[in-house]
Amino acid sequence: RKEVEQDPGPFNVPEGATVAFNCTYSNSASQSFFWYRQDCRKEPKLLMSVYSSGNEDGRFTAQLNRASQYISLLIRDSKLSDSATYLCVVYNNNDMRFGAGTRLTVKP
Amino acid sequence: DAGVTQSPTHLIKTRGQQVTLRCSPKSGHDTVSWYQQALGQGPQFIFQYYEEEERQRGNFPDRFSGHQFPNYSSELNVNALLLGDSALYLCASSLGTGREQYFGPGTRLTVT
Numbered sequence: 001r002k003e004v005e006q007d008p009g010p011f012n013v014p015e016g017a018t019v020a021f022n023c024t025y026s027n028s029a030s031q032s033f034f035w036y037r038q039d040c041r042k043e044p045k046l047l048m049s050v051y052s053s054g055n056e057d058g059r060f061t062a063q064l065n066r067a068s069q070y071i072s073l074l075i076r077d078s079k080l081s082d083s084a085t086y087l088c089v090v091y092n093n094n095d096m097r098f099g100a101g102t103r104l105t106v107k108p
Numbered sequence: 109d110a111g112v113t114q115s116p117t118h119l120i121k122t123r124g125q126q127v128t129l130r131c132s133p134k135s136g137h138d139t140v141s142w143y144q145q146a147l148g149q150g151p152q153f154i155f156q157y158y159e160e161e162e163r164q165r166g167n168f169p170d171r172f173s174g175h176q177f178p179n180y181s182s183e184l185n186v187n188a189l190l191l192g193d194s195a196l197y198l199c200a201s202s203l204g205t206g207r208e209q210y211f212g213p214g215t216r217l218t219v220t
Contacts, residue, residue, distance in 0.1 A: 095156075100150045
């Protein structure tokens, strides 16, 4: 089993749709969690950290379920500019583990 | 406020050669991590440097080595290049370990 697994995608959604990504991790001792987005042939950019209580940043909501060892990302009112690959990241003991990413395409 | 910078942008090497990639962290950051990203995959952790020491290492052979300098900049060295080393090499910096990391634009290495 991979340490960090994400929905395989791709997700193709119309503008204005709500889309959710899930990510599971295998190491129960993992300490920190993040979502990054990566545009084609660009570097990953931090989207948001994920806190135990859940957190929201505008149209984006991230949640963490430690008991089930998964994190999620919800995007509301999708924009064309949200088209990218979304990477789930799990941190443990100086070691950041990335998922393979889920590709999102938002269409007009 | 300069972000993370990497050099060179692109590099073409031949099998068996050695390569050195360079990274300058974001201003105020003291920790540098290196990743390898193959096409269609997520970044794979190579190692992390903090206080000029390698703090953690991913599942990469000893051909991959690094260094951090007193000004927090870092180098990644790869010896005896293989075709499979062709990838995007990303450097990320943070303030301390376990914190949000900010990535540079990467160095695209092609081994022929």
